[in-house]
Amino acid sequence: MSRELLTLNDLEFIEHPVNKNVKIAYILTHKDDKVDITSAIVKIPKGQSIPEHSHDVYDIICPLSGKGKMWVENVGEFEIKKGVFVKVPPHTKHRVFDVEEDLEIYDIFSSYVV
Numbered sequence: 001m002s003r004e005l006l007t008l009n010d011l012e013f014i015e016h017p018v019n020k021n022v023k024i025a026y027i028l029t030h031k032d033d034k035v036d037i038t039s040a041i042v043k044i045p046k047g048q049s050i051p052e053h054s055h056d057v058y059d060i061i062c063p064l065s066g067k068g069k070m071w072v073e074n075v076g077e078f079e080i081k082k083g084v085f086v087k088v089p090p091h092t093k094h095r096v097f098d099v100e101e102d103l104e105i106y107d108i109f110s111s112y113v114v
Contacts, residue, residue, distance in 0.1 A: 037110040066103035
């Protein structure tokens with residue numbers, strides 16, 4: 001299948017850099033696609049977490065399925081699940097925890113938000 005049309009089965013999931021039990025598959029990257037964003041699918045199993053961290057760019061989080069909690073600096077703690085969209089500004093601390101149901105997230109990293 002071409003890189004322009006992908007299914008979840010086409011993606012290569014690797015260990016997340018901060019938790020080896022969390023998996024990430026990159027869809028669009030500067031390295032491979034010469035674009036100014038990175039997009040990925042992140043799979044966080046029930047009971048796992050992503051510790052507090054920040055990025056130099058916007059992190060736009062769009063849960064596709066599952067349920068857990070998220071904390072974002074200057075916002076607080078809230079539930080994340082399908083239908084909740086989170087825009088984390090650059091250099092803002094955030095984390096995902098209390099994953100009650102396997103979370104599958106579409107994640108976009110960009111320095112541009114139009």
